[in-house]
Amino acid sequence: GDSVTQMEGPVTLSEEAFLTINCTYTATGYPSLFWYVQYPGEGLQLLLKATKADDKGSNKGFEATYRKETTSFHLEKGSVQVSDSAVYFCAWGGANSKLTFGKGITLSVRP
């Protein structure tokens, strides 16, 4: 069935390290893809999105490219900061359908 698979966590990195969080999806059609971030004690915020194949979403130094051939939307950042410590969710959805979320992954960045 329709699903989103995120890499297992948690992930702990030192400040300025390179970050990759893998996400693959199983869906019919051509959904939009999203990364959401949840800071401690808060709701979810949209981090970036891509609405069609080969689109690259970017925000706050984070990037992800919609790869239709590999059904992936991996999140990357070249140099993480302590303030990036949060839970990251990958999701997909159509314009009129619910969003399907991955399980989320906790990122902790050490000074």
Added chain:
Amino acid sequence: GAVVSQHPSRVICKSGTSVKIECRSLDFQATTMFWYRQFPKQSLMLMATSNEGSKATYEQGVEKDKFLINHASLTLSTLTVTSAHPEDSSFYICSARDRVLNTGELFFGEGSRLTVL
């Protein structure tokens, strides 16, 4: 950007009482709102889809008589946890879709932490 506001952010109640959580879209109209429950270790569970002017659609395993959802206007949906018990303690998050944007993107409220004693 689009803002979704949830209220209350935290609520503590006694077992057997009912609690209402409000979800408002502040600067856009939302024909569809979604209610999620977030368990420890962060996984999100979709509880129901709330459609303005019609009955909510509940996910399998969610008791519709226990979690009452009302979407009376294009900017307000409410979730009422009836006869709450300690196992209902959780973080409840609502989200809304802008009826104009049509990109599939959801805007989330800040969440409501329910503690049932």
